[in-house]
Amino acid sequence: MKARVYVMLKNGVLDPQGEAVRHALGSLGFDGVEGVRQGKIIELDLAEGSTEDTVTEMCEKLLANTVIESYRVELL
Amino acid sequence: MKAAVIVFPGSNCDRDLAVAFEQAGMDVTMVWHKDTALPEGLDIVGVPGGFSFGDYLRCGAIAANSPICKSLIAHTERGGYALGVCNGFQILTETGILPGALRRNANLKYICRTVGLKVEATNTAFTSQYDAGQVINVPIAHHDGNYFVSDEKLAQLRDEGRIAFTYTDNPNGSVADIAGVVSKNQRVLGMMPHPERAADEGHGGTDGVAMFRSLVDQLATA
Numbered sequence: 619m620k621a622r623v624y625v626m627l628k629n630g631v632l633d634p635q636g637e638a639v640r641h642a643l644g645s646l647g648f649d650g651v652e653g654v655r656q657g658k659i660i661e662l663d664l665a666e667g668s669t670e671d672t673v674t675e676m677c678e679k680l681l682a683n684t685v686i687e688s689y690r691v692e693l694l
Numbered sequence: 695m696k697a698a699v700i701v702f703p704g705s706n707c708d709r710d711l712a713v714a715f716e717q718a719g720m721d722v723t724m725v726w727h728k729d730t731a732l733p734e735g736l737d738i739v740g741v742p743g744g745f746s747f748g749d750y751l752r753c754g755a756i757a758a759n760s761p762i763c764k765s766l767i768a769h770t771e772r773g774g775y776a777l778g779v780c781n782g783f784q785i786l787t788e789t790g791i792l793p794g795a796l797r798r799n800a801n802l803k804y805i806c807r808t809v810g811l812k813v814e815a816t817n818t819a820f821t822s823q824y825d826a827g828q829v830i831n832v833p834i835a836h837h838d839g840n841y842f843v844s845d846e847k848l849a850q851l852r853d854e855g856r857i858a859f860t861y862t863d864n865p866n867g868s869v870a871d872i873a874g875v876v877s878k879n880q881r882v883l884g885m886m887p888h889p890e891r892a893a894d895e896g897h898g899g900t901d902g903v904a905m906f907r908s909l910v911d912q913l914a915t916a
Contacts, residue, residue, distance in 0.1 A: 627797075631842060634800050634867070680759060683752055683788065685795040686842050 626657035707743035714890035718906035727760040743780030754784030783884035794843040800867025810862035823904040830901035832887040839886040841868035
């Protein structure tokens with residue numbers, strides 16, 4: 619089985635990379651881009667029977683820094 | 695007086711930090727990240743700058759889960775002293791020993807230059823030989839030094855006098871210009887600037903020396 623983890627900077631935490639992408643889109647002529655947030659996707663190959671709880675624990679312990687990041691787990 | 699400097703794959707300021715500790719009069723042992731125990735009778739642990747584990751995932755995140763870091767956490771929980779510089783600061787926040795997190799610099803650039811730091815707290819083990827409000831010049835060299843703490847935590851850090859240094863001209867977007875913070879017991883300091891690179895005439899500045907002298911003084915009376 620596979621799991622996909624989405625890690626994003628929390629709302630309210632300035633995302634300088636997202637801001638840079640927003641500016642770049644603006645200078646390419648894409649008007650109306652009001653905000654860009656950049657995050658990461660981490661795909662995990664897991665042994666059958668692994669649980670969402672385990673993946674959540676992985677997020678808490680390593681995959682995300684919950685001081686500044688939020689995460690979402692998707693089992694595939 | 696005994697110091698240990700932890701070496702991770704990708705550390706590159708480990709020897710500079712060891713030299714600074716030695717010049718202040720300490721015996722220094724280098725400790726590999728896979729070791730599970732710190733040397734006995736240790737006074738202070740140095741967590742050096744560099745790019746541990748290639749900054750993969752997040753700066754300091756993999757290093758913070760190295761075997762030696764369990765001992766480092768136990769050392770600080772027992773009231774032991776520690777100094778984390780640059781990547782070392784990132785590692786200390788990733789272990790949860792110090793609050794907050796270091797984000798990408800606001801201008802997205804790697805910044806390598808000497809900056810002015812204002813000494814905010816002189817009651818720590820690391821800053822007693824500076825004057826309150828004194829401005830010192832210390833180099834920075836980082837891509838992810840943009841310190842973040844929540845408003846709530848920031849208020850707590852201020853109340854507890856735990857902001858050790860602030861930038862005189864914020865280079866990286868850090869909340870409240872913060873360049874370094876200490877633990878609640880004032881014995882663990884994390885900072886992005888490199889005092890060990892301002893510790894010898896040959897470095898072009900010696901404003902970092904007083905930090906290592908403060909530490910030796912504190913340890914001698916502790």
